[in-house]
Amino acid sequence: MLIVIPELDEEQVGNTVSRFRTIIERTGGEAGEPDHWGRRKLAYEIDHRKDGFYAVMEFTAGERTLVELKRILRVSDDILRHMIVKLPPSYAHQPLPEPEPVEASA
Amino acid sequence: MGKRRSPGGGSRKERPVKSKPCVFCKEDIAYVDYKDYNVLRRFTSDRGKIRARRVTGLCPQHQREAAVAIKRAREMALLAYVAGQ
Numbered sequence: 001m002l003i004v005i006p007e008l009d010e011e012q013v014g015n016t017v018s019r020f021r022t023i024i025e026r027t028g029g030e031a032g033e034p035d036h037w038g039r040r041k042l043a044y045e046i047d048h049r050k051d052g053f054y055a056v057m058e059f060t061a062g063e064r065t066l067v068e069l070k071r072i073l074r075v076s077d078d079i080l081r082h083m084i085v086k087l088p089p090s091y092a093h094q095p096l097p098e099p100e101p102v103e104a105s106a
Numbered sequence: 107m108g109k110r111r112s113p114g115g116g117s118r119k120e121r122p123v124k125s126k127p128c129v130f131c132k133e134d135i136a137y138v139d140y141k142d143y144n145v146l147r148r149f150t151s152d153r154g155k156i157r158a159r160r161v162t163g164l165c166p167q168h169q170r171e172a173a174v175a176i177k178r179a180r181e182m183a184l185l186a187y188v189a190g191q
Contacts, residue, residue: 003183042183043184043186044183044186044188052183083181
């Protein structure tokens with residue numbers, strides 16, 4: 001899951017998210033379709049911003065995916081906050097085509 | 107029996123033993139999702155604190171998972187750290 005800054009418009013948010021999708025795929029992971037929650041009010045202010053665009057994506061990770069993804073997420077100025085969570089094997093909300101042992105949602 | 111609190115506010119001493127199953131067990135939920143902030147909100151006080159197990163009535167496993175999920179949701183600004191300011 002990640003929060004994109006509210007200054008962008010819907011299209012730019014889509015571009016930002018697909019940028020990370022490319023990174024996942026380039027590093028040997030498999031990315032599902034991102035789930036855009038749209039603009040949402042934050043529960044508290046982050047960097048003096050009261051809202052942000054939320055996007056959730058499920059993906060499987062290759063060996064280098066997490067290192068690379070975390071590094072780029074951290075240096076991206078348009079990402080307000082991000083979180084990568086390892087999902088339990090039993091989790092089957094939106095099953096991916098090929099479930100691998102390392103499974104996570106961002 | 108089976109009721110958590112006796113209706114009509116009986117005296118504290120004679121409150122029946124609670125035997126209410128945990129809500130996550132009842133609905134057979136294996137993974138408490140941090141994205142379901144509306145569900146998680148039921149387990150926080152109106153100040154945003156995590157409620158105690160004796161209040162939530164969750165089983166040990168699910169109370170622990172719910173606590174982790176609430177903390178994750180707080181990090182992603184889905185739930186407030188300090189509510190009602």
